[in-house]
Amino acid sequence: MASIYFSILILLVGGSFVLGRQKAAALPVSGLSALHSLPSYHGLFLASAGLVAMLAIFVVGAPLAERYVEATALSAFPSDVVADDLQRSALLRDVQMLAAGQYSGTPSPELDIAAKAYAAAQSWTNWGLIILGSVAGLAIAAYGYSLIRPDFRARNRFEVFVKVALFACSGIAVLTTLGIVFSVLFETVRFFTKVSPFDFLFGLQWSPQTAIRADQVGSSGAFGIAPLVAGTLLITLIAITVAGPLGLFAAIFMAEYASPRIRGFAKPLLEILAGVPTVVLGFFAALTVAPLIRGWGEAIGLNVASESALAAGLVMGMMIIPFVSSLSDDVINAVPQSMRDGSYALGATKSETIKRVVLPAALPGIVSAFMLAISRAVGETMIVVMAAGLAANLTFNPLDAVTTFTVQIKTILVGDQEFDSAKTLSAFALGFVLFFFTLILNFIALQVVKRYREQYD
Template sequence: MSGTYFTILAVLVLAGFFLGSQRARGIRGGGALHSVPAYHGLYIAAGVLTVMMAIYVIGAPLGSHYIVSQGLGAFDPASVSEQLQRDAALRDIQNLIAGTYQGEASEQLRNAASAYSSAANLVYWGLNGLGALAGVAVIFWGLGRIVPELRARNQFEHFVKYVLFACAAVAVLTTIGIVFSVVFEALHFFSKVSPIDFLFGLQWSPQTAMRADQVGSSGAFGIIPLIVGTLLITLIAMLVAGPLGLFSAIYMAEYATPRIRAVVKPILEILAGIPTVVLGFFAALTVAPLIRGWGQSLGLDVASESALAAGLVMGMMIIPFVSSLSDDVINAVPQSLRDGSYAMGATKSETIKKVVLPAALPGIVSAFMLAISRAVGETMIVVMAAGLAANLTFNPLAAVTTVTVQIKTLLVGDQEFDSAKTLSAFALGLVLFFFTLALNYIALKIVQRYREQYD
């Protein structure tokens, strides 16, 4: 249904643009137009797009509800009283219509499939027909409004402004919706578990008994081991990515020839495109055994899954974030600052240390903060190289886990979304949200404090 409707929409939009432009060109022969003919075509095309999209946004959900209600109406109400029963009945109806239903269909199911198909055909032709008629009507209405005094350009620019505002509003509302959904579930969790125990507890073991008569753990939801593991792995990653990324950016911006830069920069940025699961395999199968072998040769006790292995590979992954952004920021420093430094007798290295890097400091700090946020949010590398053990340790050779890994673990498989175990994932998400928000706030303050403006 959607494909046909949007095909009709595209055809009518193009037809409105063409007919509006042609109509304006015909009028221009008898007098001056306020706007060029193309804007008259865009004016009609925008009207067709607005009306037909409004019909689809309102009609498609109503049509889907009507189709489902007609299909389920053929069943005994008691047999489809619950959501799971309704979903199963709909799957059977759709499979029977598609010819993939296994077994012998009952008379009730065949009647439901017939009602479902009839409703679907009615909605299909009704929605497409209504949209087409509305689009054609808007075209004729728009053609009648095309006169020399019509401010088509102004009208179309107002339309574009409203579209851009709607896009911005969707982005903002999506963010607000995400925050409220996480906060609501986190508050549900805190009604079961004390926020003090969650924020300051030293043990993380979310396993709980599923029933009152079942023997099992009551759960321990102290987040400190997860925070320590997250910060430990992030610190190791930044010790790798920070110097390598920054020094790479300095070399490419200040020392490399254009030919070398054209080769090295794309190769370096390929690291950002490698899937994290591939890097996780590399960490688990290559880096972790290598570290364990070196540790044993030195008499150290190294876990098979360690924070060091995960941090090293994660550092490799986020090098392009530091390097590429820092390179762009350094290149944005005005050449006049460098020339002034050279004129006063400074060497190239002195100019970089005393002039270029201080001028680029806000952007470099922002690059580091973005890299830290990326490291904090990484999951697959930690799962495969650092493990799932929530150990409260600062030893990089031990197995640890992170906040994101625990969120993934808690929400995998069939879960009861009313238990403290599952709801704790939303509390962890809320903590992670405020952590990244704090990083962004710090970066913003640093940028405001050290930002310099140039002519």
């Protein structure tokens, strides 16, 4: 149904645009200058009017039609069975499969009646929606066609439509963010009804597993996030220690020293690193970097874990180098050439100009690049899973095995879960803390940008 509906929508929009433009161009006026708006604006106005009408019918009518079809099919079953959510979902699935001819087995009489009612209701509601949308679109387009005159402000009307569309897109982005925040927040509040916030934030042991028997170790669960905070900060610190200098120096070289030929070759090659799948980097960390670090450690008498924070941090640093280098390169290139020329005129060398003029002027953008890289490192999962492991150790030793927030979230939510247990709800609490952490990073970056942008504007 949707394919037919949107095919008609595309035909209506295209036809409305052509008819509107042709009518405006054929108006009996002395040249196009007598028209308030160009003929193309008249066509765009007509096309947008039909588009809005048909989209409104579909957005409102499709959910209502679906609910009506499901209610019609479920009316064939006893009310006490339909009242149960699980049984209702199972019945609807069987009805849909039988109506589509994919049901295996012999259906019951009730199921057969429900499937026929479902198919009939779906057929006439689909065609009804198509006819209603087409009529509404044609009616609105016909009304807009009648408005086309030399003094008709088609451009103003179409610009209003564009502003509303842009506002709707930005509103969807904002509402999506709010929906994510509140969905995580509600589950976090449920988790804190089972576990004390003080124990969660300041506890020194993380063991969310709940044993089957009360006499087993860990039957009560331990939800202190201190080991996860330590592991996340340790791996992120190692990663940014690797990516920060390498990325910044690479950006300085490409922006200030490299010839156009070398820059055209080096920058795309460096940015390819950002496109390498993290699971591939995880394999590289687990099979190459971690054994190499362990071998070096044993050669000098150090006890290095087979899954160490150092291996994960080094490979993660390689992963985020393009985030630092590419953004810093763009920011450094955006510094006005006049600032460099003024420094050279005062007798400064190239290195002094970069150190005392270019980098301070580009500092807000460089800080933003570093914060983006840190946020990317904090949210990484696969490299840590494969190279650092799952052990929640409260340590700042880079040679030990550690784990992070994202790894624990992935581990907790794998497989079938009961969303009433503290173990599962703890994943949402971890997500909320991680969201709050990245929010703090963004706030710090905005403050730095604000401070130094005022200085150099």
